[in-house]
Amino acid sequence: MANVLIVYGSTTGNTSSTATDIAAELRGGGHAVTLLDAADAGADNLCRGYDCVLFGCSTWGDADVELQDDFIPLFEAFDRIGAMGCKTGCFGCGDSSYTHFCGAVDAISQRLEELGSINIAENLKIDGDPGDASDDIAAWAKSVAAAL
Numbered sequence: 001m002a003n004v005l006i007v008y009g010s011t012t013g014n015t016s017s018t019a020t021d022i023a024a025e026l027r028g029g030g031h032a033v034t035l036l037d038a039a040d041a042g043a044d045n046l047c048r049g050y051d052c053v054l055f056g057c058s059t060w061g062d063a064d065v066e067l068q069d070d071f072i073p074l075f076e077a078f079d080r081i082g083a084m085g086c087k088t089g090c091f092g093c094g095d096s097s098y099t100h101f102c103g104a105v106d107a108i109s110q111r112l113e114e115l116g117s118i119n120i121a122e123n124l125k126i127d128g129d130p131g132d133a134s135d136d137i138a139a140w141a142k143s144v145a146a147a148l
């Protein structure tokens with residue numbers, strides 16, 4: 001059994017509900033999961049004590065990639081989360097009609113790579129309503145579980 005933290009930033013609830021679905025899948029596989037809203041997350045040693053940390057964030061902005069509001073202060077302090085050597089995965093909701101579809105997911109995973117984390121899953125990008133992507137979400141959570 002692994003100890004997994006899921007940190008998510010969500011404005012209209014889509015990435016939040018995706019995080020909840022991922023948590024349910026992992027718990028069904030016998031793993032311990034903590035769900036944490038980025039609005040309540042402190043950066044210092046965030047990853048400590050967890051076997052894996054999953055980061056969820058929706059994308060805003062238009063010409064430029066903007067992370068979801070609550071995630072921005074955490075992202076700016078990523079050098080303090082203790083990512084080095086931690087297993088990580090990234091997911092988020094967006095809209096493919098925008099230039100940078102789920103750009104926040106790529107920005108977060110790129111930063112985690114720079115900080116020396118161990119990426120264990122392809123970035124999960126949900127286009128539109130996550131309720132229509134439940135199979136993709138479950139499959140992604142299973143791929144994470146297989147790498148724990």
Ligand SMILES: Cc1cc2nc3c(=O)[nH]c(=O)nc-3n(C[C@H](O)[C@H](O)[C@H](O)COP(=O)(O)O)c2cc1C
Pocket residue numbers: 009010011012013014015016057058059060061062064065066068093094095096098099100101102103128
């Ligand atoms: C003003 C605005 C800007 C957006 N910009 C982007 C974008 O650049 N890329 C993208 O993939 N989605 C973009 N979206 C879509 C949101 O990311 C999408 O609605 C997402 O599901 C919101 O997730 P949340 O409820 O977890 O915050 C934008 C939406 C709005 C209203």
